[in-house]
Amino acid sequence: MHSTAICIGTATGLRKPYSGKNIKLRVRIVEFTLITMLNGLSYGLLLFMLSSGLTLILSMMGVLNFAHASFYMVGAYFAYTISNQLGFWPALFIAPLLVGILGAVVERYGLRRVHKYGHIPELLFTFGLSYIIVELVQLIWGRAAVPYPIPPELDGPLFTLYTTTFPIYRGFIMLIALLMLLFMYLMLTRTRIGLVIQAALTHPDAVEALGHNVPRVFMLVFGGGCALAGLAGVVGGNAFVTEPNMAHAVGSIIFVVVVVGGMGSVAGALLASLLIGILQTFAVALDYSIMSVLSAFGAHISAQTFGYPVLRLTIAQVAPILPYLFLVLILIFRPKGLMGTREG
Numbered sequence: 001m002h003s004t005a006i007c008i009g010t011a012t013g014l015r016k017p018y019s020g021k022n023i024k025l026r027v028r029i030v031e032f033t034l035i036t037m038l039n040g041l042s043y044g045l046l047l048f049m050l051s052s053g054l055t056l057i058l059s060m061m062g063v064l065n066f067a068h069a070s071f072y073m074v075g076a077y078f079a080y081t082i083s084n085q086l087g088f089w090p091a092l093f094i095a096p097l098l099v100g101i102l103g104a105v106v107e108r109y110g111l112r113r114v115h116k117y118g119h120i121p122e123l124l125f126t127f128g129l130s131y132i133i134v135e136l137v138q139l140i141w142g143r144a145a146v147p148y149p150i151p152p153e154l155d156g157p158l159f160t161l162y163t164t165t166f167p168i169y170r171g172f173i174m175l176i177a178l179l180m181l182l183f184m185y186l187m188l189t190r191t192r193i194g195l196v197i198q199a200a201l202t203h204p205d206a207v208e209a210l211g212h213n214v215p216r217v218f219m220l221v222f223g224g225g226c227a228l229a230g231l232a233g234v235v236g237g238n239a240f241v242t243e244p245n246m247a248h249a250v251g252s253i254i255f256v257v258v259v260v261g262g263m264g265s266v267a268g269a270l271l272a273s274l275l276i277g278i279l280q281t282f283a284v285a286l287d288y289s290i291m292s293v294l295s296a297f298g299a300h301i302s303a304q305t306f307g308y309p310v311l312r313l314t315i316a317q318v319a320p321i322l323p324y325l326f327l328v329l330i331l332i333f334r335p336k337g338l339m340g341t342r343e344g
Contacts, residue, residue, distance in 0.1 A: 031162040036285050037278065042170040044277020045177035046236050050250060051257040051269045052184065053228030059264030060197060060221045062119070063111065066126040069251035070133035071226040075099045075233025076242045077141055080148040088151040096230040103226025107219045130247065138244050145243035173235050180231065184266065197221060256327045262340020271338055276323045283319035 054068045075095050082091035106129065114121040149155075150169050157165035188194040200207045200217045208214045240246070257276060261268030291301050291311040301311060330337060 027162055031164055032285070034161055035164045035166060036282055038166055039170065040278035040281035041274065042174050042277075043281055044274040045174050046232060046239070047253065047257055047277055048270050048273035049177050049180060049232035049235070050229060051254050051261070051273060052180070052266060053225035053232075054254055055258055055261070055264060055266050055269040056184070056228070057222055057225040058258065059266070060200070061218050063115075063122050063126070063222070064119070065222075065225070066123060066251075067106075067130040067133060068126075068225070068229055069247040069254055070130045071099050071103060071229040072233040072236070072250065073137060073242075073244070073247040074102065074133060075230030076148065076237025076246065077137060077146070077233075078230065079234040079237055080141075080146050080242055083148070083151075088154075092231075092234055095234045096227045099230025099233070100223040100227030104219050104223030106226075107222035111222065112215060112219070130251075134244055134247060141244075143244055145241050148238045148242040150238045169239060173239060176231070176235055180228065181270065193217075193220075253323060256323045260323075260327055260330050260337055262337030265337065265339045268337055268339030276326065279322055279326070280319055283315050283322055286315040289314045 050069070050072055053071075054065055057063055057065050057068075078095035078098050079088075079091040082094050086094075110129070111122065111125060114125050154169045154172050156168050158168040158171045159166055188198065196207060196212055197217055197220075200212070200214050204214045207217075237246070253276070257269055257272045260276070261270070261272035289312055291308075292314075294301060294311070301308065305311065
């Protein structure tokens with residue numbers, strides 16, 4: 001019995017044996033890289049859906065909304081309730097609209113009244129509001145996770161790469177995020193209301209002198225930003241888990257994205273979301289440590305070795321802190337963010 005091998009010609013005409021074992025290894029590497037990259041892109045685009053609304057509010061109004069992740073949670077719960085009665089597709093449109101109306105009401109009757117006192121009262125208002133929303137969610141829907149499933153028509157593999165499948169729903173999340181990005185771009189640059197919003201940011205007195213209601217414009221901006229968070233909740237609630245702690249789970253990462261991308265920069269938020277999504281997804285999938293690398297080179301490491309608890313930590317174990325490490329490095333070396341125009 002002769003073993004089979006594939007020969008590859010070289011430029012010099014020599015033929016190099018290329019074993020089946022090496023081929024399988026390379027196939028697994030390609031499979032891992034492509035699938036992990038796609039998972040990272042889908043997670044990053046979901047982060048962008050979350051952070052874009054906050055970035056929009058911050059750039060247009062100068063308000064750092066601490067309750068933004070709570071509107072994401074409300075969107076998921078609204079979608080869960082509506083989908084039980086009408087189905088997922090009506091919920092996809094109705095839930096963000098309801099969250100946007102809720103955000104507009106909050107701005108009109110709450111945030112607008114404290115806006116004149118400066119940024120600190122605004123921060124305290126939105127901070128307190130986040131806790132109120134969490135408590136209300138627990139009173140209405142309970143403290144346990146609710147069964148908000150992926151719709152049957154979106155449940156299954158989109159394609160199979162070698163032996164790994166990529167879910168339809170992750171592709172759906174990516175599509176929704178890209179459509180949302182296109183909608184934001186066209187609205188802000190190609191419509192009258194978008195031009196009024198941008199003008200009201202830098203020249204509110206001139207806009208008001210032209211007959212536009214600037215407070216109403218800001219109310220629409222705040223409501224629109226909350227609606228974007230609600231949309232992220234609709235598609236993210238069933239992709240992950242819909243429960244009262246979901247706002248806390250993503251709240252900090254949203255601010256990391258906003259700061260890393262650049263305060264108020266939508267393009268920066270997109271870039272930062274993709275970078276953080278890909279970085280964290282690859283890190284979670286890598287089970288290597290400093291100890292395993294050193295052992296591969298013949299080093300003997302035991303529990304008595306100095307720094308053993310740190311040496312044995314795998315990349316997957318430290319993955320949750322990587323975005324915050326990225327944040328610290330950005331603040332040290334580029335305080336204005338990746339695409340920011342100012343440092344404050």
